[in-house]
Amino acid sequence: MTNSSRCAVVAVVGPPNAGKSTLLNRLAGQHLAIVSARPQSTRSRVTAIITEGDTQLVIVDTPGLMDPRYHLHRAMQSEAWEAVDGADVVLFLVDGTRPDAPGPDILRSLGPLPSHPMVVGISKADVNDDETKAALSLRFPQGVHFSARSEMGMPQLFEAIRSVAPIGPFHYPDDDLSTQPMRFFVAEALREVAFELLEEELPYAVHVEIDEFREGSRPLYIRATLHVERDSQKRILIGAKGAQIRAIGQAARARIETLVGEAVYLDLWVKVLHNWRRDMAALQRLGFTFKQE
Ligand SMILES: Nc1nc2c(ncn2[C@@H]2O[C@H](COP(=O)(O)OP(=O)(O)OP(=O)(O)O)[C@@H](O)[C@H]2O)c(=O)[nH]1
Ligand SMILES: [Mg+2]
Known part of the structure; x- marks a missing residue:
């Protein structure tokens, strides 16, 4: 610099x-x-x-x-x-x-x-x-x-x-890659796979929450919840004998391992958060914020 x-x-x-x-x-x-x-x-x-x-x-x-x-x-x-x-x-x-x-x-x-x-x-x-x-x-x-x-x-x-760009010192060390924690990118990787494997409206109804990210565990243990809006969506997301959620887990695990650079154990759960996209309180609980009008 x-x-x-x-x-x-x-x-x-x-x-x-x-x-x-x-x-x-x-x-x-x-x-x-x-x-x-x-x-x-x-x-x-x-x-x-x-x-x-x-x-x-x-x-x-x-x-x-x-x-x-x-x-x-x-x-x-x-x-x-x-x-x-x-x-x-x-x-x-x-x-x-x-x-x-x-x-x-x-x-x-x-x-x-x-x-x-x-x-x-x-x-x-x-x-x-x-x-x-x-x-x-x-x-x-x-x-x-x-x-x-x-x-x-x-x-x-x-x-x-x-x-x-303004002239001035760097805001971050030159080897920093992001300001966001790895768990955010893990959630995004899961959502990306949902977009690839699920049809029509369903991926839009998925929100991913990382419940546990056990630093230091080998393999790295990550527990995530995929929230959907209705019981019927939950059934599709899990699939016959769990086939769909297993496929999502497999595809996402490979991406997450590339991101974190180590072996990962991915523990996925599916829950219904009724109509969350239209529910202000649910959105706020999930961490979304709203600009003051
Ligand atoms: N051929 C080509 N396709 C591109 C390029 N950039 C993006 N795409 C495709 O355009 C589509 C949308 O790309 P995204 O990067 O998700 O677009 P976005 O603006 O982030 O979209 P939103 O997040 O939905 O607002 C994807 O299918 C990309 O593969 C490019 O440079 N060339
Ligand atoms: Mg985009």
């Missing part, structure tokens, strides 16, 4: 499915944030610390911006708002596959437009066709085309953020 080091908290915002979490994972060089082809997979802020040379970026991934339909959505929008509020730089992602993709105007749904410097990234450059690229370049002349999948445009995007 030198006198001219730069450090910025960067809120990554945009509509659902724009590629925000994929970008965080690419920058972090590790699969930390949940990624899904289905929208609204991220529900809370996810932080990764990226230190490269004289620059440290504290990247904060956020839930997609949308019109909230129920209390969980409101909590998700609060998360996005908190991230923008606490940021030095806003990185707005335009979904590069959609010529009509929403732009930074939709940030107004959270409140007055932030005065922080803003960088616009146009995602998925590896798949968007020339016509779409041209249309988006016209709409967002300052937008940086990039692909978190192929690395295309990533150095340019990093430089665009670096150039507006």
